[in-house]
Amino acid sequence: MSLDGIDTPAVLVDLDKAEANIRAFQAYADRHGLKVRPHIKTHKLPRLAAYQVAQGAVGITCQKVSEAEAMVVGGEVDDVLITYNILGEKKLRRLRALSERIRLSVVADNLVVAEGLSATFRGAEGPLDVLVECNTGADRCGVESPEAAAELAKAIEAMPGLRFAGLMTYPPIGKPGAVADWLGRAKALIEAEGIGVPTISSGGSPDIWKAHEMPLATEYRVGTYVYNDGFLVGQGTCAWEDCALTVLATVVSVPAENRAVIDAGSKVLTSDLLGLEGHGRILGRPDLAIDQLSEEHGRIVSEGPVGLAVGQRLRIVPNHACVVSNMLDQVELVRGETYLGSTPVAARGKVW
Amino acid sequence: MSLDGIDTPAVLVDLDKAEANIRAFQAYADRHGLKVRPHIKTHKLPRLAAYQVAQGAVGITCQKVSEAEAMVVGGEVDDVLITYNILGEKKLRRLRALSERIRLSVVADNLVVAEGLSATFRGAEGPLDVLVECNTGADRCGVESPEAAAELAKAIEAMPGLRFAGLMTYPPIGKPGAVADWLGRAKALIEAEGIGVPTISSGGSPDIWKAHEMPLATEYRVGTYVYNDGFLVGQGTCAWEDCALTVLATVVSVPAENRAVIDAGSKVLTSDLLGLEGHGRILGRPDLAIDQLSEEHGRIVSEGPVGLAVGQRLRIVPNHACVVSNMLDQVELVRGETYLGSTPVAARGKVW
Missing domain, CATH: 3.20.20.10 (Alanine racemase)
Structure with a gap:
């Protein structure tokens, strides 16, 4: 299946990347x-x-x-x-x-x-x-x-x-x-x-x-x-390419030339900043900033024309992956551009 | 049942207060x-x-x-x-x-x-x-x-x-x-x-x-x-007494004289600040501040001795009630100090 079949907003986990990250640190620790x-x-x-x-x-x-x-x-x-x-x-x-x-x-x-x-x-x-x-x-x-x-x-x-x-x-x-x-x-x-x-x-x-x-x-x-996640990239611990969790979102409104709105807000991306500016990195569009979240909306702003169309999909690396994992009942498993299906987040919301 | 039977952290909804809030605005709007x-x-x-x-x-x-x-x-x-x-x-x-x-x-x-x-x-x-x-x-x-x-x-x-x-x-x-x-x-x-x-x-x-x-x-x-919630109190819209949703938390550590840690972190209180200082108001202890959250810990700090004991329970009015409602699968219904039981948060995590 392709990623097109995934309804948004969604949390995507690239198993290829997650498994590579696990193996890399295990190899380091073994050494x-x-x-x-x-x-x-x-x-x-x-x-x-x-x-x-x-x-x-x-x-x-x-x-x-x-x-x-x-x-x-x-x-x-x-x-x-x-x-x-x-x-x-x-x-x-x-x-x-x-x-x-x-x-x-x-x-x-x-x-x-x-x-x-x-x-x-x-x-x-x-x-x-x-x-x-x-x-x-x-x-x-x-x-x-x-x-x-x-x-x-x-x-x-x-x-x-x-x-x-x-x-x-x-x-x-x-x-x-x-x-x-x-x-x-x-x-x-x-x-x-x-x-x-x-x-x-x-x-x-x-x-x-x-x-x-x-x-x-x-x-x-x-x-x-x-x-x-974005925080660890900022700390120099990893590169953007190593980020296995991304949020898939759809542009639902482009109300002004330099503003667009996506269907991922704080109910998916969370309000965690961890000292960073903005609420996540839009892959392929480092010129855009998600400057404001309400619960179901993320606001994208740009200096020049925002260059987005209603219906367009974006992938976002969040500031803090752990808290995003806790927001939805399921995540969507992918390997590269192949969609494998969804899986329940078994330990989501477990606070006791 | 008394509130003592509720495991923490928990989100408590006082139905007496919620219903009074609903009636008050309905009466205003009717007028x-x-x-x-x-x-x-x-x-x-x-x-x-x-x-x-x-x-x-x-x-x-x-x-x-x-x-x-x-x-x-x-x-x-x-x-x-x-x-x-x-x-x-x-x-x-x-x-x-x-x-x-x-x-x-x-x-x-x-x-x-x-x-x-x-x-x-x-x-x-x-x-x-x-x-x-x-x-x-x-x-x-x-x-x-x-x-x-x-x-x-x-x-x-x-x-x-x-x-x-x-x-x-x-x-x-x-x-x-x-x-x-x-x-x-x-x-x-x-x-x-x-x-x-x-x-x-x-x-x-x-x-x-x-x-x-x-x-x-x-x-x-x-x-x-x-x-x-705390934001609306800050806006002058309501008083602390009108806050129907509170987080019940337990002090799990008092590691220093002016610091304590509770079992409610960003997985319950969320990181939403809405322009406020700190992560919620501890009822009965306005002298204390929740200055830092990690996912499962809230850190309480004080100028003088914190005056809390391990095992003690606290009730907290969060900054933003809506996002707290979205964190746990259930809330605990109360009327004053009477515990009525839990109810599933039917629309929790519904992002589609």
């Missing part, structure tokens, strides 16, 4: 002896998670229990790290059920979370692996110092039903040296207590090709690399 | 002899569309054919205006099928769209009502001048299968006088051709209480008024 644990938040598709594992990933990363549930249905993925403080009875019950089907690990950055996990896994067949999340400069979650990491590691190791499994961080972009210092100090403090640190998990797509500069990491979590 | 045609993009729920019609709305507004399909299932709504340039064979086929079940009208701002509609409705039992969309200053879609409106109206009236039904605009905020001039001139030009202008449809929630200042309008389209 540097680094395990790969892709974050599925970008694609949310079991088939791409299975491909990642088939190419050599040790397992996958999810942010939520419900995402993990959606990813392990097919049986190809049997090792999941959930990099989130899991709290609350319902989520903990689902986590325990999931742990009986696959190898599972989670993170914690505080005692309340660790105690909830312990209460849930006390009496389970084996202990739950818990990594301590470390704030190495991104200032989101994570214990604030190597000393605090060691203290929490010790507490976790002592809790029934849990086993301390290592350190996890989402490092600030471009500072591998400072991160290595931080994690090295935490590791030494924990080992001084006679506790092993089998895993140090780092991640982030902007710095994927510098992952080896922080040799302390045993594994690397990457999400956006599978599709790439 | 001024203005028909109300609510835009369902904000709630996307058939039950609230039915309530709007039961309170006196003449019908509803949708942006997409697929939204209209989702809204008319129950039979309570039988009059829909789709304020969108509808293009393409698939959408036109669905539009024709829909027209056989309900009273339907659409808009067009160009000949390509009008010709597609005509080709689809040629030979239908009755003509399709088409309003001409007018750009009265919002600079999105719409013909650019009263003269262009008259020309397109004349063309539509002459096309088989179509009937010119009036003028439609999404006016710029706060300029009712200029809009009245524009539409008055267009109306006069069209009537001079011997064509009637039965409907003039205006809309927009920020200016709802000034709708009567543009007396040329016969009907008014309103979306956000049903829930209200």
Whole structure:
């Protein structure tokens, strides 16, 4: 089938490009002896998670229990790290059920979370692996110092039903040296207590090709690399040609000489700017800017004549691929200009 | 049931407040002899569309054919205006099928769209009502001048299968006088051709209480008024107490004295700022700011101690209610502090 059969707006995933992106980073990580644990938040598709594992990933990363549930249905993925403080009875019950089907690990950055996990896994067949999340400069979650990491590691190791499994961080972009210092100090403090640190998990797509500069990491979590996007092109991580996810849109109005309107607004492209100008790059027309989105409209403006006709179709690389993946119930799979059909976004909207 | 049974993050809709908002604007419009045609993009729920019609709305507004399909299932709504340039064979086929079940009208701002509609409705039992969309200053879609409106109206009236039904605009905020001039001139030009202008449809929630200042309008389209949000509070349209949609979130980490992290990120609150600072208002804690969102995390910062504990729940009024409605497959219905249960967001993600 050709792409002409796809109704717009649509999210297109070029499997040739996505698979090439997966293989390229796996090859790099293999060269540097680094395990790969892709974050599925970008694609949310079991088939791409299975491909990642088939190419050599040790397992996958999810942010939520419900995402993990959606990813392990097919049986190809049997090792999941959930990099989130899991709290609350319902989520903990689902986590325990999931742990009986696959190898599972989670993170914690505080005692309340660790105690909830312990209460849930006390009496389970084996202990739950818990990594301590470390704030190495991104200032989101994570214990604030190597000393605090060691203290929490010790507490976790002592809790029934849990086993301390290592350190996890989402490092600030471009500072591998400072991160290595931080994690090295935490590791030494924990080992001084006679506790092993089998895993140090780092991640982030902007710095994927510098992952080896922080040799302390045993594994690397990457999400956006599978599709790439305008943000990563801006960071120098990839080229426009490496972008596997595009939005297909139709021009529905050309009301003025230097303005046109497409049928993709914030319900598809999202309002994420990530510091960029405009709401995506129109392939083949770098002279045009999508300067404004409402929910169902994207406004295109140009300095000179816009040169678009009502009914014309455009492909757009969004600023941020992960959030676009979360907007529609299905994506359209393509290989180059061949349309393979649609597939449900299995982990879309999974926030629990 | 109490709200404690709701897993977070969740989108809560207080039906008491939503219904009061619906009644308040209906009463205002009734006083001024203005028909109300609510835009369902904000709630996307058939039950609230039915309530709007039961309170006196003449019908509803949708942006997409697929939204209209989702809204008319129950039979309570039988009059829909789709304020969108509808293009393409698939959408036109669905539009024709829909027209056989309900009273339907659409808009067009160009000949390509009008010709597609005509080709689809040629030979239908009755003509399709088409309003001409007018750009009265919002600079999105719409013909650019009263003269262009008259020309397109004349063309539509002459096309088989179509009937010119009036003028439609999404006016710029706060300029009712200029809009009245524009539409008055267009109306006069069209009537001079011997064509009637039965409907003039205006809309927009920020200016709802000034709708009567543009007396040329016969009907008014309103979306956000049903829930209200931080943007409308900022515009002076409503108070925080009138906000019917809130996000319920749990504090999952308090990593530093002046920082906490909640389990609602851009996958729930969205990145829409609409010119506001921060990503939503935490009810009861106006001293706190949500300064940063990642997909599953919202970061709360404070000048002094943040004063939050892991596990604590917060309710947040988002910047923009309509886009939040589109993020989760379900919303939780409440009346005050009583939890009624969840309901699917029937028109979520409907972009076709």
